Structures are given as C-alpha cells and as structure tokens.
Amino acid sequence: MLQLNSIEDFNELRRRLLTDQNGKIPTIVISAGTCGQASGANDLIRITKRELLNNNLTGRVKYRITGCHGFCEMEPSILVQPRGTFYPKVNMEKMIRIVEAVNQGKVLEDLLFVDPDTGKRIEKQNDLPFYRNQVRTILASNENIDPIRIYDYIQNDGYSALAAVLEWNEPEWVIDEVKVSGLRGRGGAGFPTGVKWGLLAEQKNGSGKYLVCNADEGDPGAYMDRSVLEGNPHSIIEGMIIGSFATGATEGVIYIRAEYPLAIKHLIIALRRARELGLLGENILGSGFSFDISLVKGAGAFVCGEETALIRSVEGKMGEPRQRPPFPVQKGIEDKPTAINNVETWANIPIIFRNGAEKYSKIGPEGNSGTKIFSIVGKVKNTGLVEVPMGTKINEIVNNIGGGSVSKTPIKAVQTGGPSGGCIPANMFDLSIDYDSLSKVGSIMGSGGMIVMDENTCMVDVAKYFMNFLKDESCGKCFTCRKGTQRMYEILDDISSGKGTLEQLDLLEELAYVVKDTTMCGLGQTAPNPVLSTLGYFKDEYEAHIKEKRCPAGVCKELITFSINENCTGCLVCLRSCPENAITGSKQELHIINQDKCIKCAACKSVCKFDAVDVI
C-alpha cells in the first residue's frame, strides 16, 4: 500500500494523478447525496453501471458517484462532464437514453431543463438561473469528487494546502493568514476563526489540546453541513490538520449527529484513507508533526450543537450547556483547551490556503468575507443549497436564484437562522445577508437555513411551530428557558385558537425579553426571536387573531371555515377527496360543506381546479 513519507512523496503522487487524469473522456456525474438517493439516485447508479457494462462502454464513458450538487428541486439530476450538460429529474428510462447519448456525444434536447420564465431549454448547468448567480467555491468541488476516493480529492488540489503549510513550517503564519482572510465561524455566532485559533495556540497545556468539528446540524430545514460532509469529507479533514498544525492541538474530534449515516460512512472511509496514505496520524508526511481525528456520534439533541453541551456530550455526559466563561478555549473536553469550529468553517480553510488569504478577504463586504452556503426551502421554485458571497441581498437569493414564489401567491417573508432566527418581511428583502445586518433586524445568520414563506403562511402559526420545537429541545436546565418557551408556546396556542387576549399579547412580549435576558446559552437567548420578530413586523396578524378571531392567512384551524362558492361546477372531485365525507352535492350541482363534519384538512381546496373552495 502506498505510504507518503515526505512532502516530496505527496507532490510526486499529485503530479502522477494529474497526468493520469484524462479530462476529455465524457463522465456521467450522478448526484447521490442523501437527497439524491432519497429521490432515486441509487437506481440511476445501477442502470448506469449496467448500461456501461452491457454495451462495453467502460473505457469510453466514465461515471462518478458524488455528493449533492445543491439543486434539490431537480433531484435526481445528472451532470455530464466535461460538457457541463445538466439533466434534471432523471428516471430509469431517461437514464438509459442519457448513457447512450453521452457515448455518441449527443445532447438530449427533450430532457433538458426548461426555464420556467422563458420556456426555453437550457443545456449547461452553469447557465441555469439557479447556478448562474452563485459563487460555488465550496460546493462546486462536490461534482468533481467521489467522496470515498482520496485520489479524486488530491486531483482537485486536495491536501496541497496542507503540503504547502507543512513546507512553510510556521504555525504563527498560518494563524495570521486565517486572520487576514477575515473568516468568521459559520456555525452561527460569526466569531473570527483566526482569533479563536490564536487563543488556542496561546494555551499552554502539556496534556494536550482538542480541535472539534461541530457537525451536529440540528436546525430543521438546514443541511448545508451534511452536503459538505457527504460530498467532500477530505476538505474538512485537511482543514482540521492545518488547524492543529497552527494551534498545536493534539487530538481532533468530529462530533456528528447519528441521523447522518451516509456522512458518517464517508467520514470513516475518508479518515481511514488519509491515515493509510500518511496524511493523518503519526508523523504526517514525514514532517514530525502528528495529529489524529476520531468520530463521536451525537444522539440528536439540538442543544448538543451548543459548544459547551457538545463538550459534555463528547465526554459521555448529559448534553447540557454550562456557564461561559470559562470558554472552551480555556477549559474544554476533559478540561483541556478546546477550539470548536463548524463544518463549513473547516471546509473554508483549505480554500484560503489554496487561493491566498488576501484574495479570500476580498470576497464579500468588509468584516464578512467569503462565501456562505444557504439551504433555501419553503415556497420558492428552486429549493436547494445556494452558495453566494456574504453580503448578497436576500432578494437575489429568494427571487433570482430561488426563482421567486412557487405559486401565484406572493412571498411574504423569509425566516433565517433556524428555529431561533427571525422572520424578515418581503419589504426588507433589500437587506444584505451578513452577520451584522441580520442581527440588526432581529434575526440571526445561524448556520444558514432560509425558509421562504408566502401569503398563505400565518405568522402566529410560524412562531408557534418554532416555539414548539424549542420547548422540546431546550435542555431544560434554566428555569426561564424551559418554562419560558413552554409559556410562550401556551400563549401562542391560545392566540392561534382564538382564545387569546390583548393582555396576553403584552405578557408574551414581556416574557420574551426576560427569556432573552436570563438564559444561559444561545438556545435560550435566541429562543424568543421568532416571537419578537413576528410581533415586530406582523403585529396586525396577531391582532386579527385576537380582536377579530380571524386568521388572515387561513391557516389556524380554529379560526377558519371552508365553504364552496359559485365557481363550483359540481365535478364531485372535492366530495371524493374529503376524508370525513363532509361534502354533499350531486353532479353539476353546487356542493356544500357540512361544517359539523369538516375537520379543516384543506383536502378539498387542494384538489379543486376551479378555485371554488373559500377559506375565511
């Protein structure tokens, strides 16, 4: 088995891999992250292998199984390299045709992506409106790398940053470069990474120091970290090795939630391969410097993403945050100095050293450098992972890249920052997305979740949804967090069911500020954000629920009634769809909903083609 004993060995391997690489052979790239597999990528992999074997094409057409490319809405998708042809929503029949077409060097017009605005077909991935406006410094590597093949990563400049850093051999310089790059932590709080590393390097501890990759990603609707872990695990490992060289850390831990089996599998393979090659473990590349990384699986508590809770969880204790200071950098895992960084933060490190810190710092506005991945979900046409420079306007992400509202209903707001983020109304979409602007309007960057809501979304219901999540996920230690979230939920529940009073609304606000003030960790301190931001921007909706007992968006079940208007053609469709048999009427006659039986499931409204079901 090949073992790299020096930096020269590594450079030699890299040269060989680059010359072996034949970029001209057409390659079918199958996006098979968790999202791709869930929508059928495994079938496509099978079909591709079969077709290539049966037709003796293995030498003429290659295939590559990769992590997620980001365009979830169009999964399972196929990318043909080097041409860059993009086939959305491929099924098994289409796959057979695509293999044949790739072999013949043809493009299948009828399978290409159709631009919903112009109706025109677009061939190249990079010309799609979704990809066109992104800057994919991290995510773009996913399509070029089979995550279980370390050589793929090395062919794509992988581990070259590590080799350069080891060659230069000056830990202080590494920390300075990270400071110059202006990289801020991608896990939510935006703490400057270089400063954190500097603090860890200063800590003198003979018995060891820890570096941790926080891969707990527990926000509902966020999966940027997963896509990097699954698609490019070596980039995180390389980042951590560079980090340990800079800070003198002796042990690494990747704390990953057990709900990410594919990511865990890829990480295990990647760690093993890196160790086998001599890039990880004792005496890395013969430099005399040693560092190893172990995996710790989390059991899926949101609060374990908080750094002090994470530390306790790694130690095998109950995941419960503790008072900071002392900060983890002073007292972390087993009381040893510990620096914790987010997955995406780590993935940025090799990029900084490959392209130069100075250049990196020029991306995005002052104080918010680099690109950020957002997972954009909800009521937009193009859901998926979007990578843009910091400081990009919300408008650009929601309306250009996201393609705007998926229905005719206009977009009302976007929720950023996960469960404890805030809602930003559509009239503020001119806001640029960076740590500081978002916190100014009462939201947070969080890890990059972005939920788009349209006029059919009730803001009271949204606040209630997040509060429900938080009251279950609070660790329960702080009385004000545990009871505060429960009481806020209780009041929101009263309001959404029409039992709320104006006094309760004031109480809700008062309580929200106290919870913010008196809780210990970030969970409690940000928990009132969904309430405060919706109260700030959508107070009229709350008041409508209370004063008029009306839900303007037609969501809160206790406050709405379904009825059928004159548009009804008597087509019987709704009647058949009603699970409670609450609709009566015969063919070509106006149907009627029996209000006593109606459970307000909205099945009738969703099937009616004539806009005949009203919700008031």
Added chain:
Amino acid sequence: MINLTINGLKISVEEGTTILEASTFLGFPIPTLCNMEGLSPYGACRLCVVEIEEGTNAKLVTSCTYLAEEGLKVKTASSRVIKARKMILELMLASCPQSKIIQDLASTHEVRQQRFKQEYEDCILCGLCVRMCEEQMMAKAIGFRGRGENRTVGSPFDSKSEVCRLCGGCMYVCPACQLRCTYNEPEKAICGGCANLSPPCIEKEKFDDMMCYMEPCVSCEIEKFNNGG
C-alpha cells in the same frame, strides 16, 4: 486579588469568588433558589441574575455561577434585573404555588400578579437534591433525565436505587417540598395573607378565630383614624 465594582462600591476578592459571594459580603441582597452553601453552583433557577458591563454590552448573568473578573462592573438591582426577577417569580408561582420558599420570595419582591395558566408541579428542577445526593451524600442515587418539557429528576429507570441510603437529604433541601400555609384560599396562586395583602384584622370576617398580636396595630390605628378617631 481581583478588583471589581458592585453597585459603585469597590471590592477586592480572591480569584474564584462568585459575584454572589462578593455581593453578599458587601451586604447587597440577591435572591437565590438553586444555590446552597456546600453544594456546587448550578445556575438553574436564574433568580440571582445581576447586570454586568455597560451600554450595549450590558447583559444579565447568574451571580451564583459567574466568577469575579478584574474591572467588572456589577449592578445587583438595576431596573432590568428587577424586571427579570419579578417575571421569573411570576413564572415560578404559575408552576409551583405550593412552595413556601417561592411564595415568600414573591412576596418580598412584590410580585402581585400571576398571569399564566395555573399549574401545580411538584418540582422546579432546581437540582438541589441531585447535588445534595451526589456531593454531600456521595451516593449519586438520583439525576436528571430527558430534556425540555420532559426533563425530570429521578432514580435510574424509576426503580429504587441500590445506592440510596434513604437519608432524606434530597427532601430536606427541596424548595418545592416546603409547603406554604394555604391561608383560607388554597387554590389562589399568590399567598393571600400576612406578607402580601392586608393584615388579618382588616378582613375580620375571614379571620373569625384568629387573634391579633399587633400592639399597636397600624391598620387598627388607620381604621380608627378613618372613622373619625
């Protein structure tokens, strides 16, 4: 030694002293519930919050867990602190009205209303019992389980613990187990009598059998005065 300022007064304390200890030394009262001498600080009840720093950096921290820092400026009774404390007590009354300790705290902090739905829980998860058992009795027979709404204190698998010596230390320290007097309206969330409202003699019809030991009694004097002396 570490120098800090509490409510404008300068004090030097040894490293490792908490803000609570420093404030108590100076005589500034800070209410606590989950803190007890002899047990390690935990920071669960949040009642002991104080305000540190100034301007936009100002924030509330729990004084029982926060260690004194050089140059720290502490306010133990700013309006922000008082507001938070009252809300915390109101939340406690809403959950655990039967606790004498909570009722007394609420009274002394002039909490006169309870606006949430009344609950009757027999534990506020202050963790005193858990720490008592672990740190003083060296038994570790009970601990926390679950999170959020489902967090409870108990023994493993809810069965009798083999290491429990039935010492009763857990019950002894429990603030929720110390029952308040229920006056004559047991259902009311806020203690109705002595500390909070009017002295018994004003509402004579409710206190038929009660003796008044006040001499002279202020309310009697007032009543006399109102009736034209």
